[in-house]
Amino acid sequence: MTDQNRVIIVGAGHNGLVCAAYLARAGREVLVLEASNRVGGAAVTREFAPGFRVSACAHLSYLLDAAISRELGLSSHGLKHARENLRTVAVAGNGDHLVLDGGRLEAGRLPDKDRAALAEYHARMLRFARVLAQQHNRRPPRIAGGGRREVLAAAMLGLDVRRLGRNSMREFLRIAAINIFDVLEESFETPLLKGALGLDAVLGTSLGPRSNNSVLTLLHRMSGTAQGPAGRLSLPEGGMGAISEALAAAARAGGARIRTGCAVARITLDGARVSGVELEGGEMLSAGSVVSNADPARTLLGLLGARHLETGFVHRVRHIRSKGMAAKLHLALDALPEFTQLPAQFAGERLVIAPDLVYLEHAFDHAKYGHCSPEPALEITIPSVHDRTLAPAGKHVLSAVVQYAPFDPRASGDGPRRELLERALGVLERHAPGIRRLVVASELLLPADIEREFRITGGHWHHGELALDQFMMLRPVPGAAQYAMPVGGLYLCGAGCHPGGGVMGSAGRNAAKAVLATERAA
Amino acid sequence: MSIRDAMGRKEHFRKAVWETPFHPRTAALNTLNEWHRWKDYTTADAYFDQALEYAAIRNACAVFDLTPMTKHRITGPDALPFLNRLITRDVSRIKPGKVGYCVWCDDNGQVIDDGTVFHLHAGDYRLCSQERQLDWLSRSAFGFNVSIVEDTHDIAALALQGPTSCAVLKAIGCNGIERLAPFGIAWFPFAGGELMVSRTGYTGDLGYELWIDPVLALSLWDVLFDQGAQHGIRPMGTHALEVARIEAGFIQAGVDFLPADQAIRLDRTRSPFELDLARLVDLGKPNFNGRRALLAEQRRGSRYRLVRLDVEGNKPARSAYVYDRKRNVVGTVTSAEWSPSAKSNIALASMQVPWGRPGDELWAEIYYQRELKWSRVMARCRVVEGPFFDPPRRRATPAADF
Numbered sequence: 047m048t049d050q051n052r053v054i055i056v057g058a059g060h061n062g063l064v065c066a067a068y069l070a071r072a073g074r075e076v077l078v079l080e081a082s083n084r085v086g087g088a089a090v091t092r093e094f095a096p097g098f099r100v101s102a103c104a105h106l107s108y109l110l111d112a113a114i115s116r117e118l119g120l121s122s123h124g125l126k127h128a129r130e131n132l133r134t135v136a137v138a139g140n141g142d143h144l145v146l147d148g149g150r151l152e153a154g155r156l157p158d159k160d161r162a163a164l165a166e167y168h169a170r171m172l173r174f175a176r177v178l179a180q181q182h183n184r185r186p187p188r189i190a191g192g193g194r195r196e197v198l199a200a201a202m203l204g205l206d207v208r209r210l211g212r213n214s215m216r217e218f219l220r221i222a223a224i225n226i227f228d229v230l231e232e233s234f235e236t237p238l239l240k241g242a243l244g245l246d247a248v249l250g251t252s253l254g255p256r257s258n259n260s261v262l263t264l265l266h267r268m269s270g271t272a273q274g275p276a277g278r279l280s281l282p283e284g285g286m287g288a289i290s291e292a293l294a295a296a297a298r299a300g301g302a303r304i305r306t307g308c309a310v311a312r313i314t315l316d317g318a319r320v321s322g323v324e325l326e327g328g329e330m331l332s333a334g335s336v337v338s339n340a341d342p343a344r345t346l347l348g349l350l351g352a353r354h355l356e357t358g359f360v361h362r363v364r365h366i367r368s369k370g371m372a373a374k375l376h377l378a379l380d381a382l383p384e385f386t387q388l389p390a391q392f393a394g395e396r397l398v399i400a401p402d403l404v405y406l407e408h409a410f411d412h413a414k415y416g417h418c419s420p421e422p423a424l425e426i427t428i429p430s431v432h433d434r435t436l437a438p439a440g441k442h443v444l445s446a447v448v449q450y451a452p453f454d455p456r457a458s459g460d461g462p463r464r465e466l467l468e469r470a471l472g473v474l475e476r477h478a479p480g481i482r483r484l485v486v487a488s489e490l491l492l493p494a495d496i497e498r499e500f501r502i503t504g505g506h507w508h509h510g511e512l513a514l515d516q517f518m519m520l521r522p523v524p525g526a527a528q529y530a531m532p533v534g535g536l537y538l539c540g541a542g543c544h545p546g547g548g549v550m551g552s553a554g555r556n557a558a559k560a561v562l563a564t565e566r567a568a
Numbered sequence: 569m570s571i572r573d574a575m576g577r578k579e580h581f582r583k584a585v586w587e588t589p590f591h592p593r594t595a596a597l598n599t600l601n602e603w604h605r606w607k608d609y610t611t612a613d614a615y616f617d618q619a620l621e622y623a624a625i626r627n628a629c630a631v632f633d634l635t636p637m638t639k640h641r642i643t644g645p646d647a648l649p650f651l652n653r654l655i656t657r658d659v660s661r662i663k664p665g666k667v668g669y670c671v672w673c674d675d676n677g678q679v680i681d682d683g684t685v686f687h688l689h690a691g692d693y694r695l696c697s698q699e700r701q702l703d704w705l706s707r708s709a710f711g712f713n714v715s716i717v718e719d720t721h722d723i724a725a726l727a728l729q730g731p732t733s734c735a736v737l738k739a740i741g742c743n744g745i746e747r748l749a750p751f752g753i754a755w756f757p758f759a760g761g762e763l764m765v766s767r768t769g770y771t772g773d774l775g776y777e778l779w780i781d782p783v784l785a786l787s788l789w790d791v792l793f794d795q796g797a798q799h800g801i802r803p804m805g806t807h808a809l810e811v812a813r814i815e816a817g818f819i820q821a822g823v824d825f826l827p828a829d830q831a832i833r834l835d836r837t838r839s840p841f842e843l844d845l846a847r848l849v850d851l852g853k854p855n856f857n858g859r860r861a862l863l864a865e866q867r868r869g870s871r872y873r874l875v876r877l878d879v880e881g882n883k884p885a886r887s888a889y890v891y892d893r894k895r896n897v898v899g900t901v902t903s904a905e906w907s908p909s910a911k912s913n914i915a916l917a918s919m920q921v922p923w924g925r926p927g928d929e930l931w932a933e934i935y936y937q938r939e940l941k942w943s944r945v946m947a948r949c950r951v952v953e954g955p956f957f958d959p960p961r962r963r964a965t966p967a968a969d970f
Contacts, residue, residue: 318854352711353646353653356857358675361707525675532860 050334051075053561054323056310056349057501057540059087062339063293063304064554065539065561067118069337070300072562077331078302079323081309081501084287085294087339088500088507089549091285095487097438098378101286102491103500104507105374105427105445106132106396108279109270109548110289111182114555118296125282125292128433132279133395136242137477141387144239145395148271153392156236163233167243174218175268177206182269182545182552185560186519186527203518223514226264227255227403237402245400245423249447250507250547252371254410255403259513266512266546279396281429285436289549313338313349319534323349335535335561339554341502341509342366342522342542348503350533359532362523366516366542369453370493370506371413375424375470377444378437378487382428383478394431399424399477406449413450417457418466422473423449441486446470453493453504463490508547509540518544529553529560537561580721585610588635589724589785593793597803604806607700607720609636614805619908621808625771626909628800628970629730631792632809634777638700639720642693646712651685651693654708654857656840658850662687667751667768671840671848672704673858677865678828678837680704681821682845684768686753698821704829708857724785728792729775729812731961731970732799737765737776738969739795745776746966759787767967770809772816774961774968811905814914817876817955819843824874824902824916838918839865842872875899875924876956877932877949879913882906885932885947890917892930898923901932910956915949926951 053069055062058080070076084090088103107127115121133152136144144154149168151161187199207215221229226247230240244255247264254260270277282288294304309326313336322332338345342363346352352360382393400406400423409419430442437443448470455462467490474481493505502509510516519527522542529537539557541547580586586609588594594612602613611633614621624630642651651659655670662668664687671682683697695705702718709716728736737745742756742765753766761784769775780788793801813820821827825838839862840849850856851863879885884906890899899919907914915932923930930949935942961968 315854318859347711353649354855356675356855356860357654357704357708358857360710364710 049322049332052077052333053335053337054079054331054333055337055339055539056313056323056345057081057087057339058085058290058294058304058306059339059540060089060290060293060549060551061540061554061557062087062337063290063297064114064118064551065337065339065558066302066304067293067297067300068555068558069561070297070302072558074561076297076300076302077333078297078304079308079310079325079331080304080306083307085304085306086287086290088502089286089290091287091436094376094489095378098441098443098487099285099436100376100443100445101429102376103374103496104286104549105429105447106279107282107286107289107549108267108277109550111551111555112273112277113183114551118293120289120292120296123292123295123299125288128281128283128429129394130278130280131275132281132427133392134242134279135388135392135395135397136238137385137388137397137399138238139386139401139476142238143385143388143392144242145392146242156239160234160236160239164239167233170214170217171265171268172272173210173214174222175265175272177210177218178265178545179269179272180206181518182550183556185529185556186521186544188519188528221261222265223258224261225256225258226260227407229261230255230403241400241402241406241423242398244403244406245398245425245449248406248410248449249425250370250372252367252369252506252511254407254414256407257410259511262514262517263512267548269545270548270550281427281432283433283435285429285433286549293551310349312351313345313536315354315533320536335537337537337539337557337561339540341368341504341540342526342538343368343503344501345538346531350536354533356532359523359525362525366522367511367513368504368506368509368542370496370502370504371410371450371452372507373448373451373466373493374491374496375444375446375448375467376489377446377485379442379444379481379484380486381440381484382431382442383444383474383481383484385478394428397424397426399426399473410450413452416452416455418452418455418462418469419450420469422466422470424470424473448490451492453497455492463492463495466490466492506547507541509542512546517546521546529557530564584608588633589782590633590635590726590789592786593789594633594803602805606636606806607638611636612803612805614807615803618805618807621802621804622811622908624800624802625730625773625804625808625812627731628802629728629733629736629775629796630802630804630808631789632727632729632804634725634727635723636720637725638697638718639723639725640695640697640701640705641717641719642695642705642714643691644712644714645691646714647691647693650709650712650714651695652853653712653855654705655685656849656856656858656862658853659685664688664690665753667753667766669848671843671845673840673862674828675857675861676828676837677839677858677861678831679825679840679843680828682819686766688753699827722782724780724782724788726778726788726792727769727771727775728778729769729771729773731774731968732796732801733775734967735969736792736796736799736801739799740791746969748967749965750963759784763788770816770818771812772818772955772957772962773812773959774964811907814903814905814916815907815909815955815957817916819874819916820903824918835871838872838874839870841865841870842874842918844874870921873919873921873924875917875919876952876954877901877915877917877930878952878956879904879915879932879934879949880947881934881945882913883934883936883945883947884913885915885934885949888915888932888934890919890923890930890932890949891946892923892928898930907956912956913947914952914956917949924951926953
C-alpha cells in the first residue's frame with residue numbers, strides 16, 4: 047500500500063511538531079492534523095480581548111530542549127526571545143520583596159543564614175535536576191521482559207544517580223519522593239522565601255506543598271535550568287506561540303504537511319494495526335503509523351477505543367491521574383500596574399504571590415475538596431513589558447497561573463469562574479493597589495476550560511500528574527512507556543509520555559526515534 | 569434457605585454459607601451428612617457411597633446440584649464484541665441455542681478462569697465460571713454497551729449425567745430431547761414455567777444440565793427422581809464427579825491451574841497453550857485479552873505443557889513430582905485418581921517443556937500410607953493422548969436409550 051510510508055500526527059502541539067520535524071527530516075511523509083485553527087496546542091499565543099494577545103496556556107519558556115532548538119534551527123525559523131533569564135520576584139504585601147536570580151538574592155532583605163542556605167539549596171536542587179535532565183532524551187527502560195538494552199538503560203539511570211557521589215545520592219534518595227514543605231522547612235526561616243520556592247514545586251500540579259512527590263515536580267521544573275543558559279526562564283517574542291510557529295516552520299521545511307482546523311474523530315484499524323484516521327467530517331486518511339500528541343486517555347479511550355485494547359491496559363489508562371488544578375488568568379490592562387514599593391524595573395520579571403507555605407497549603411486544601419482557593423497563589427508575568435507585539439501602545443497584558451481551582455468544582459455553572467476571578471483580583475489588588483481600575487478585559491480559564499480549549503483530558507499541563515508512579519518507565523502507564531502503544535503502528539508523543547510536560551519537546555523527539563526504530567526492526 | 573424471602577427481599581446476609589433451592593431434598597438424601605463449602609453454598613461431598621455414586625454416572629445416571637456455579641447474564645448491543653474481547657476463542661461461532669467451552673486471560677495471556685458461554689438467544693448470553701468473575705467482567709465492560717448481571721442465586725441448576733439421562737428427560741416430558749446435539753440448548757414447558765436443558769456436563773459422558781427458576785427447583789427434583797427411579801437415578805456429590813472429570817481429562821481452576829488474578833508469583837500461572845487448550849485460542853481475531861502475549865508465546869515457545877498420564881500401579885499419584893529418568897523433577901501432578909472405567913491409574917500433570925512428549929520416560933514419586941507408615945514408590949508414567957475415557961454415547965445424536 048502506498049500510504050504505508052505516511053505518518054499521521056494527531057495534534058500540532060509542540061511535541062507533535064517536534065516529532066513531525068524529526069520524522070520529516072528522516073524522509074517520512076508526515077501529515078500533521080490539528081483540530082484547532084492554529085498550531086501549538088498549549089504553547090499558543092492568541093487574542094483574548096481586542097488588541098491584546100497572550101500565551102493562552104503555558105506562558106514561560108524554561109524547559110525547551112537545547113539540542114532540539116539547535117538541531118531544528120529554531121532561531122533560523124524566526125524564534126527570538128523578547129527577554130531571557132527572568133528574575134523571580136517574591137512579592138510581599140508590605141513591599142518587602144525578594145528578587146531572586148536562581149540561588150542569588152539580587153534585591154531585598156534576607157537573614158545571612160537564609161542567604162547562604164538559598165545558594166546551597168539552589169545548587170543542590172540543580173544537581174539533582176540534572177539527573178532528571180539526563181533522562182529526558184532517553185527512552186525509559188522496560189521494567190520486565192527486556193533484553194540487554196533495557197538492562198543497560200536501567201543501569202545508566204542508576205549510574206547517573208550514583209555519580210552524584212555518596213552523600214548527594216543519599217540526599218537525593220531521601221528527598222526525591224517526599225514533599226517540598228518539609229525540605230524548605232529544614233532549609234529556611236523566611237516565610238516569604240519558602241512560599242516563593244514552594245510555589246515552584248506545585249505550579250501546574252494537583253499537589254499542595256505538603257503532598258508527597260512535590261520535590262519531584264520541582265526537580266522536573268528545574269531540569270530545564272539544569273541544562274544551562276538555554277533553560278533559563280524566558281519570554282519568546284510574540285508569546286509562546288512563537289515557539290510553535292518556529293517548530294511548524296522547521297517541520298514544513300523538512301517536508302511535513304500541517305492541516306489545521308481538522309479534528310480527528312477516530313483512529314482506524316485494519317485488523318490489529320492502525321490504518322489511519324477518520325476526521326470529524328468523515329474524511330478517511332490512511333497511514334502506516336499514527337502518532338498522537340493528544341493525551342493518553344483521549345488517544346487510547348477516545349480516538350482508538352477501549353475495545354481495541356486489553357482490559358488490564360485500559361484499566362491502567364483510565365486511572366491515570368490527570369485532573370489539573372491550575373487556572374489561567376489573562377488581564378488586559380490600560381497601563382502598567384504598580385506593585386507596592388516594587389521598582390518599575392522589576393515589573394516585567396516573574397512575580398510570584400505565595401506569602402508562605404501554609405498560605406499555599408490552605409489554597410490547595412480548598413481545591414482538594416472541590417472549591418476554588420479563597421486566597422489563591424499566583425505566578426504572574428507581564429510580557430508586554432518586553433514584547434510590544436502583545437498589546438496596543440502603552441497598554442499591557444498580564445498573564446497569571448492561579449492555584450488552585452478544582453477540575454470538577456462542587457458548584458456548577460459560571461459561579462466558580464466568577465468567584466476565582468474575583469478572588470484572584472482581590473489578591474492582586476492587595477499587592478498592586480489600583481490594578482482593578484486598569485482592567486479593560488479579563489479571561490479566566492479553569493482546568494475544565496483548559497480541557498475544552500486545548501483538548502487535554504483533565505486540563506492538566508502535564509497530561510497526567512508527574513509523580514513517581516507516573517514517571518519515566520511508568521509513564522503514562524506501565525507497559526506503554528516506550529512511546530509505542532499495544533496496537534501496531536500507534537504511538538504517543540505528548541506530555542503524557544516520558545519525560546512529561548512543560549514546553550520541552552523531548553517526548554516528541556523520543557517518539558520520532560521510537561517510530562524510526564520500530565520501522566528498522568520490522 | 570432461599571436467597572430471597574417471601575416478600576422478595578434479599579436474605580443472603582443472614583447466613584455466611586447458603587443452601588441451594590434443592591437443599592430440602594439433598595439434605596434428606598445425604599445419609600453421610602458430608603458437606604463442604606463451594607462458593608459460599610453448602611455442597612454435598614457424597615450422599616451414600618462415593619463409589620456407587622460414580623457407578624451411577626457411568627452405568628445409569630446421577631444428579632449433581634450445580635446451583636453454586638457462578639453465572640452471569642450478558643446482554644446489550646455489544647454483548648458479542650464484549651465476549652469476543654474477553655474470551656480467547658471466536659464467540660461469533662457460537663450460534664444462538666449453542667454452548668461453547670472457553671477460557672479467558674489477563675493481558676499477559678495467562679488464564680484467569682475457564683467456563684461455558686451459553687448463547688441463549690441472539691445477543692443474549694450466559695457465562696458460567698468456576699471463580700467469581702464479576703469484577704473482571706465489569707472492568708472489561710468499559711467502552712462496551714453491555715449489561716452484566718451476576719445471577720447465580722436466581723437460577724437453580726442440576727447436572728444429570730450418565731447413559732440413562734436422556735431416557736429420564738424423555739420420561740419427564742422433554743419431548744425430542746434425544747435429538748439435541750452436544751453443546752445444544754433446548755427449552756421445555758415445565759410446571760407452568762420453563763425448563764432449559766443443555767447437553768453439557770463435566771463427566772465426559774452422555775449428560776445434560778438443567779436450568780430452572782428456583783421456585784420450581786423442588787418440583788424438578790421430585791419429578792426427576794420419580795421418573796428416574798426405573799432408570800437407576802442417584803444423587804452424586806463432588807467426590808464422584810471429581811473421578812469422572814479427571815477421566816474426561818477436564819481441568820479445574822485452582823487445582824490444575826492457578827487463576828491468574830490470584831497468583832502472586834509470576835511463574836505460577838498458565839497460558840491456554842500450556843493447558844493444552846490451543847483449540848480455544850483464535851489468534852486471527854484482531855483483539856482479545858492476552859492476544860499479544862499469546863502471539864509472543866507462540867513465537868518463543870511455551871514454558872509448560874499439560875499432559876495426561878497413565879501411572880503404573882494403583883496408588884493415585886496425588887501431588888506427585890514427576891521425574892525424568894528418576895533424576896530431575898520435570899513436572900507436578902495436579903489431579904490424580906484411580907479410574908474405574910479406564911481401569912488405570914490416571915493423572916493430569918503440568919510438565920516443564922520439553923517434557924511430556926508421548927514416549928518420554930517419566931516417573932511419578934508417590935507417597936502413600938499404610939497403617940500410619942509412609943512409603944514411597946517411583947511409578948513409571950506413560951503420556952496418554954486424548955481423554956482416558958471417551959464413550960461414543962457422549963456424542964451420539966440422537967442420544968441412545970440405555
